[in-house]
Amino acid sequence: MNRRLDVLVCSGAACVSSHSAEVKSALACEIDARGLSDEIRLVETGCMGPCELGPVLLIYPGGTFYVRVSPNDVAEIVEEHFLKGRPVRRLLWETPEARRIAEEKKQVPFFEKQQKIVLANCGEIDPENIEEFIATGGYEALGRALTEKSPEELIETLVASGLRGRGGAGFPTGLKWRFVARESGKTKVVVCNADEGDPGAFMDRSLLEGDPHSVIEGMTIAAYAVGANHGYVYVRAEYPLAIRRLKTAIEQARNAGLLGLNILETGFAFDLEVRIGAGAFVCGEETALIASIEGERGMPRTRPPYPSTSGVFGHPTLINNAETWGNIRHIVLHGAQWFAAIGTPQSPGTKVFALSGKVVNTGLVEVPMGTTLREVIFDIGGGIPNGKAFKAVQTGGPSGGCIPAEYLDTPIDYESLKKLGAIMGSGGIIVMDEDNCMVNIAKYFLDFTCDESCGKCVPCRAGTRQMLDLLEKITDGKGETADIDRLRSLGMMVASTSLCGLGQSAPNPVLSTLKYFGHEYQAHIHEHRCEAKVCPSMIRFEINPAACRACDKCRTVCPVTAITGKPGTPPYQLDAQTCIRCGRCAEVCPFDAIAINSGDLN
Amino acid sequence: METIRLKIDGREITAQAGQTILEVAKENGINIPTLCHLDGVEDVGACRLCIVDVHGQLVTSCTTKVGADMDVQTQTAPVKEYRRMILELLFAEGSHVCSFCVSNGGCELQDLACDLEMHSVRVPYSFPRNRIDATHPQFLIDRDRCVLCGRCVRVCAQVEGAHTWGFAERGSTARVITDLAVDWGQAESCTSCGKCVESCPTGAIVRKGASNAEMRKKADLVGRLTERREHE
Numbered sequence: 001m002n003r004r005l006d007v008l009v010c011s012g013a014a015c016v017s018s019h020s021a022e023v024k025s026a027l028a029c030e031i032d033a034r035g036l037s038d039e040i041r042l043v044e045t046g047c048m049g050p051c052e053l054g055p056v057l058l059i060y061p062g063g064t065f066y067v068r069v070s071p072n073d074v075a076e077i078v079e080e081h082f083l084k085g086r087p088v089r090r091l092l093w094e095t096p097e098a099r100r101i102a103e104e105k106k107q108v109p110f111f112e113k114q115q116k117i118v119l120a121n122c123g124e125i126d127p128e129n130i131e132e133f134i135a136t137g138g139y140e141a142l143g144r145a146l147t148e149k150s151p152e153e154l155i156e157t158l159v160a161s162g163l164r165g166r167g168g169a170g171f172p173t174g175l176k177w178r179f180v181a182r183e184s185g186k187t188k189v190v191v192c193n194a195d196e197g198d199p200g201a202f203m204d205r206s207l208l209e210g211d212p213h214s215v216i217e218g219m220t221i222a223a224y225a226v227g228a229n230h231g232y233v234y235v236r237a238e239y240p241l242a243i244r245r246l247k248t249a250i251e252q253a254r255n256a257g258l259l260g261l262n263i264l265e266t267g268f269a270f271d272l273e274v275r276i277g278a279g280a281f282v283c284g285e286e287t288a289l290i291a292s293i294e295g296e297r298g299m300p301r302t303r304p305p306y307p308s309t310s311g312v313f314g315h316p317t318l319i320n321n322a323e324t325w326g327n328i329r330h331i332v333l334h335g336a337q338w339f340a341a342i343g344t345p346q347s348p349g350t351k352v353f354a355l356s357g358k359v360v361n362t363g364l365v366e367v368p369m370g371t372t373l374r375e376v377i378f379d380i381g382g383g384i385p386n387g388k389a390f391k392a393v394q395t396g397g398p399s400g401g402c403i404p405a406e407y408l409d410t411p412i413d414y415e416s417l418k419k420l421g422a423i424m425g426s427g428g429i430i431v432m433d434e435d436n437c438m439v440n441i442a443k444y445f446l447d448f449t450c451d452e453s454c455g456k457c458v459p460c461r462a463g464t465r466q467m468l469d470l471l472e473k474i475t476d477g478k479g480e481t482a483d484i485d486r487l488r489s490l491g492m493m494v495a496s497t498s499l500c501g502l503g504q505s506a507p508n509p510v511l512s513t514l515k516y517f518g519h520e521y522q523a524h525i526h527e528h529r530c531e532a533k534v535c536p537s538m539i540r541f542e543i544n545p546a547a548c549r550a551c552d553k554c555r556t557v558c559p560v561t562a563i564t565g566k567p568g569t570p571p572y573q574l575d576a577q578t579c580i581r582c583g584r585c586a587e588v589c590p591f592d593a594i595a596i597n598s599g600d601l602n
Numbered sequence: 603m604e605t606i607r608l609k610i611d612g613r614e615i616t617a618q619a620g621q622t623i624l625e626v627a628k629e630n631g632i633n634i635p636t637l638c639h640l641d642g643v644e645d646v647g648a649c650r651l652c653i654v655d656v657h658g659q660l661v662t663s664c665t666t667k668v669g670a671d672m673d674v675q676t677q678t679a680p681v682k683e684y685r686r687m688i689l690e691l692l693f694a695e696g697s698h699v700c701s702f703c704v705s706n707g708g709c710e711l712q713d714l715a716c717d718l719e720m721h722s723v724r725v726p727y728s729f730p731r732n733r734i735d736a737t738h739p740q741f742l743i744d745r746d747r748c749v750l751c752g753r754c755v756r757v758c759a760q761v762e763g764a765h766t767w768g769f770a771e772r773g774s775t776a777r778v779i780t781d782l783a784v785d786w787g788q789a790e791s792c793t794s795c796g797k798c799v800e801s802c803p804t805g806a807i808v809r810k811g812a813s814n815a816e817m818r819k820k821a822d823l824v825g826r827l828t829e830r831r832e833h834e
């Protein structure tokens with residue numbers, strides 16, 4: 001019998017943790033029990049994007065997209081959909097704003113505005129099967145590069161494509177290749193940076209989990225172009241699934257003659273080694289990463305010399321981010337002009353983002369550069385949940401900046417974000433709503449960078465510590481007017497004198513919130529008021545006498561007996577001195593009589 | 603060797619390609635403050651006190667090589683202010699009560715405070731309380747007086763070859779350790795050569811038995827040693 005259906009089960013790390021494996025085995029059992037094994041093929045894929053809705057299934061032909069599937073749904077899916085051809089409507093993705101049920105994956109607004117190049121195979125193929133990758137045109141670019149193109153031609157193509165590094169700094173990739181190619185050293189090294197240390201970011205992880213061969217292919221093409229025979233993929237230990245799939249892929253590529261001593265029988269030799277990092281944020285910085293590969297403590301070194309002149313063990317080293325590597329095969333296959341036409345002239349191509357925070361659809365998205373923040377947050381992300389108001393968006397991870405609503409129409413590209421005091425970074429987008437206190441947010445990010453500072457240079461090690469102490473002082477209600485200037489001057493000093501990018505960018509969250517949300521700092525300092533009612537030292541719970549019906553609920557839940565009163569005799573009294581601001585009374589009050597207030601009493 | 607012409611603080615200067623800005627400045631009597639630099643070992647650019655302005659960009663002069671037509675400014679207002687802030691951060695981070703310190707009067711950190719006219723520290727002190735490690739028969743380390751310049755680490759590895767010192771932890775808890783964070787007295791790799799003692803710029807690593815203000819170090823010892831080795 002012919003194969004009728006391909007059932008793709010997302011096995012990205014998020015879906016695995018929401019038990020996609022159980023769904024898959026239930027499907028396998030059911031399909032087997034019904035005697036459908038020859039007709040239906042089950043495939044485990046990498047992340048499909050909307051991780052929050054996992055486990056997700058994609059069924060071809062038709063492209064039916066099921067969300068939040070549990071093993072209990074399996075019998076119905078097999079019976080109704082696989083046998084009778086009727087999609088199970090209750091499992092389809094219901095879009096909140098349109099309230100319409102999208103039947104096909106491509107009709108879902110989450111996917112509509114996306115353009116998948118790097119992630120094209122993620123969620124569509126079995127990452128542990130090289131045949132599937134090859135069937136989508138995989139390793140064709142490598143074949144053409146090795147047999148039809150000279151190294152110089154490849155580098156020219158990369159330069160003309162305008163591709164810029166996706167790891168953060170946006171350095172033109174083709175130029176980097178050219179620098180390494182021009183070095184005379186006999187031994188050269190190619191490195192994939194998949195350290196991905198930004199909290200909440202999972203672009204590179206998803207790529208390695210969902211399409212590891214695309215990274216291998218990109219690196220092998222580059223190795224040929226710059227004259228390297230050895231490569232490393234540096235992945236953090238916290239990514240066990242990515243590491244396993246990558247190692248499987250390397251093994252398969254070796255067996256297929258696509259890595260090793262005589263690649264595609266052209267005599268070109270290149271092989272890859274996986275290096276596992278211990279998960280320090282600073283190890284994503286290229287010189288620290290190189291030190292770590294060498295077995296040293298992951299501490300940044302001063303540049304120059306740049307890795308292109310002296311990298312791993314002193315050899316000229318080409319280091320690119322995993323997503324950068326994922327673009328290479330497409331550029332070689334479709335040409336520089338094709339790529340340059342996508343996105344904006346200064347920032348061509350697409351960018352993968354990890355969308356998180358106060359947004360309806362969190363997950364992984366890939367959009368052309370130049371897409372506006374508004375489109376990503378509201379069209380793809382589905383806006384802010386629970387009818388709350390948008391406040392800010394943080395791009396670029398812990399060292400990025402917070403952008404306010406008035407700049408929502410800013411196109412996402414390296415220069416536009418930089419102009420706003422934010423950065424592209426590796427692709428984190430964190431959305432914040434009216435319930436987020438911006439001083440507290442700045443404190444949160446600085447706490448991270450202060451902790452992750454490697455300790456080598458004084459401004460970063462001791463300067464971020466002083467900044468963090470000032471932020472704590474302000475959120476504790478002890479801020480002084482002069483603290484704002486202190487923060488600003490410390491921030492500028494740390495940014496201009498630190499050794500590496502970590503210290504140089506660490507003040508960004510503070511400087512950008514001071515710039516766009518200065519009024520929140522002022523309110524904290526002068527009125528002890530936290531607009532978002534987040535900072536515990538500045539909020540108080542108050543019973544509105546007119547609304548209280550003396551139901552006694554609040555008194556019974558208060559853990560410190562701050563509330564007194566007699567059932568039936570309103571209003572109840574709340575003693576602010578005793579109250580520990582746990583908020584349980586406000587949660588249980590059926591009449592919304594308990595308000596959270598902030599700011600000095602007049 | 604290729605000769606290079608550049609300007610430092612407006613002065614026309616000739617230098618050899620491959621020299622650092624710091625070396626060239628020193629040869630020409632131009633003083634740039636340093637702390638982590640030590641003649642005889644590699645430069646790492648850790649303290650950031652030797653920053654200078656090169657065409658509007660701040661770079662550390664100990665790690666930056668001279669280039670043709672460079673215009674180096676060693677005393678601009680931001681450079682001076684940032685150096686002072688960095689120095690204040692160091693004083694606030696450690697515990698430096700000089701009157702109780704064996705290195706009083708013979709300390710590079712103290713000298714810097716005088717040179718950079720640090721009249722007060724504008725950031726709050728953190729008052730660390732690390733245990734003093736006096737387990738080595740001849741030397742001791744008071745980590746509250748350590749500025750993490752890494753001179754001990756480099757001299758022990760690059761000159762003595764013992765690799766006793768290393769760094770541990772991150773951020774404000776970063777510190778220097780002996781062997782795998784054992785007490786110095788238990789560190790088997792240490793040859794007790796004393797090079798780290800002479801190289802430590804502050805009163806952190808000192809010789810036992812010195813009383814207040816009695817410790818004097820030979821910071822140029824390592825530089826002279828390595829120079830003599832090269833001449834052999």
Ligand SMILES: Cc1cc2nc3c(=O)[nH]c(=O)nc-3n(C[C@H](O)[C@H](O)[C@H](O)COP(=O)(O)O)c2cc1C
Nearest residue numbers: 165166167193196197284285286320321324501502
């Ligand atoms: C603190 C810090 C962390 C970084 N983390 C990463 C990372 O996790 N992944 C990455 O690709 N680049 C990271 N980078 C950027 C790298 O230093 C380097 O620029 C990048 O790997 C170059 O690749 P690209 O040109 O393809 O972007 C980090 C930089 C800094 C300063």
Ligand code: SF4
Nearest residue numbers: 454456457460500503
């Ligand atoms: S800036 Fe921070 S992370 Fe970078 S070298 Fe200095 S201390 Fe280490």
Ligand code: SF4
Nearest residue numbers: 698700703709804805
């Ligand atoms: S180490 Fe130097 S600065 Fe610190 S207390 Fe001793 S003499 Fe003073």
Ligand code: SF4
Nearest residue numbers: 758792793795796798
């Ligand atoms: S005494 Fe010598 S061997 Fe021992 S730690 Fe110091 S420099 Fe290293």
Ligand code: SF4
Nearest residue numbers: 748749751752754802
């Ligand atoms: S102990 Fe002395 S030499 Fe070693 S890092 Fe600390 S201050 Fe520098």
Ligand code: FES
Nearest residue numbers: 010012015047051
């Ligand atoms: S892991 Fe399944 S959608 Fe992301």
Ligand code: FES
Nearest residue numbers: 638647649650664
């Ligand atoms: S002396 Fe140059 S950075 Fe310390």
